[in-house]
Amino acid sequence: MPDPIHQFNINKIVDINLFGYDISFTNSSLFMVMAVIAISAFLTMSMSGRSLVPTRLQSLAEIAYEFIANMVRDAIGPEGMKFFPFVFTVFMFIFTLNMLGMFPWLGFTVTSHLIVTAGLAIMVFTLVIVVGLAKNGLGFFKLFVPSGVPIAVMPLVVAIEVISFLSRPVSHSMRLFANMLAGHIALKVFGGFIVMLLGAGFGYSLIGILPFTMAVGLTVLELLVAFLQAYVFTMLTCMYLNDALHPGH
Amino acid sequence: MPDPTDAPGPEPDHDGGGLSREDRAGFEKRLSSLDDKLNKTVTPREKARKEAASSVRVSGRGMAYGMRMATELVAAVIVGGLIGYGLDYFLGTKPWLFLVFFILGFAAGIVNLMRAYKRMQADIDAQTGGYLGEDMPDSDDD
Numbered sequence: 001m002p003d004p005i006h007q008f009n010i011n012k013i014v015d016i017n018l019f020g021y022d023i024s025f026t027n028s029s030l031f032m033v034m035a036v037i038a039i040s041a042f043l044t045m046s047m048s049g050r051s052l053v054p055t056r057l058q059s060l061a062e063i064a065y066e067f068i069a070n071m072v073r074d075a076i077g078p079e080g081m082k083f084f085p086f087v088f089t090v091f092m093f094i095f096t097l098n099m100l101g102m103f104p105w106l107g108f109t110v111t112s113h114l115i116v117t118a119g120l121a122i123m124v125f126t127l128v129i130v131v132g133l134a135k136n137g138l139g140f141f142k143l144f145v146p147s148g149v150p151i152a153v154m155p156l157v158v159a160i161e162v163i164s165f166l167s168r169p170v171s172h173s174m175r176l177f178a179n180m181l182a183g184h185i186a187l188k189v190f191g192g193f194i195v196m197l198l199g200a201g202f203g204y205s206l207i208g209i210l211p212f213t214m215a216v217g218l219t220v221l222e223l224l225v226a227f228l229q230a231y232v233f234t235m236l237t238c239m240y241l242n243d244a245l246h247p248g249h
Numbered sequence: 250m251p252d253p254t255d256a257p258g259p260e261p262d263h264d265g266g267g268l269s270r271e272d273r274a275g276f277e278k279r280l281s282s283l284d285d286k287l288n289k290t291v292t293p294r295e296k297a298r299k300e301a302a303s304s305v306r307v308s309g310r311g312m313a314y315g316m317r318m319a320t321e322l323v324a325a326v327i328v329g330g331l332i333g334y335g336l337d338y339f340l341g342t343k344p345w346l347f348l349v350f351f352i353l354g355f356a357a358g359i360v361n362l363m364r365a366y367k368r369m370q371a372d373i374d375a376q377t378g379g380y381l382g383e384d385m386p387d388s389d390d391d
Contacts, residue, residue: 156353163329163350163357171324171361175317232317239368 004188008112008181031110035096064092068234075238076245083241086127090120091234098180098226102219111229112180114173121173124237132244143247172236179229183222190215314369321365322358329354 014025046061054062068088072080094111101109110116132140144161145154190211197208268276333350337343 159353160357160360163325163332163354164360166332167321167325167328167354167357167361170328171317171320174324175320178320179316 004185004192007108007184007188010113027108028110028113028116031097031100031108035093035100035110038100039092039096064088071235072238075235076242079245080238080241083238087234087237087241090124090237091230094120094176094233095227095230098230099223101180101184102223102226109180109184111176112184114177117173117177118169120176120233121169124172124240125169128240128244131241132247135245136247140244140247143243168240172233172240176229176233179225183218183225187215187218187222190218317365318362321361325358325361326351326354329357 010026010028012024012026013030016022016024042057043061046055046057049055049058051058065088068091069081069084072084072087076083097110101107101111129140132143136142144158144165146157146161149157193211194208194215197204197211329350329352330347332354333347336346336350340346
């Protein structure tokens, strides 16, 4: 049976060593670069015409813009549009990476590596803290002190709130990572079943239809998950930024 | 099914001319009872369709929601445990702070869950207008 984990292997393409740190250009880096190029090409090409009546490509770009813009306005409010470039970048980056991972054969899912999603989540987390402190000064710490709590249990509540706050980047990154990892392993396992059954003789290869239908269904589900997880990640980014701008719920 | 409103009413012969007073009353009555009957069959069907549509939309996200709840809880427990472990390591109070923060982490996880639940509920309400379909019939016990 083909190893379902094999698809997540990191292979060095160009070996680079800088001051004792291994910063080699890997297949993961390659897919990130591909995603950036794809997004840039898509947005520049689609908006080059800038016609009043949009072409197909242009309306795709407009849909993407409006989707994120509405999300930002809903979650943060009009002043949140300052963060639109960041949020839009995060969404497009994750979504494109997830989608690139859906290519059979050559696909490599960058977001199925915890280190990548953790990097993104920590970036959001740091941004939230910096913006929160810059906007509200010490008032940002009101986030940890819910109103209307009796003094006696206050230390307990504050400790819980702090842990809850610190757990955000963990759950934020773990969710995207776990979803992509689990989905792709499931796909690979069912794919492996098909191959095994095909190799086992005629009678068995007929049974191979069953995992095949499952694999087709899973592929559709994975496409949905690829979008949904990018959406959830972005949505939570908006919510955390909202907390930074308006602490004290 | 025996429908009391629809049984009486003289079955008239509609001869082309103007309807007499009681004919008209009977006619109205039949009309309204037909309306009732129509509602009885159409509305559940409409409801079922709406229900199916919304349940597809909601359950499509169900897996994402479930996954989210799980990570929300686990993440807080992990963070709490790590904080306790770190503090123990530096203060040399081996198991105690770990245990305390582990439990605090669990509490934080529950807080996370409740917040996530509130947001999800708001999401779902916004999507479906608060209508999630009829309750399932209660088949067993109580």
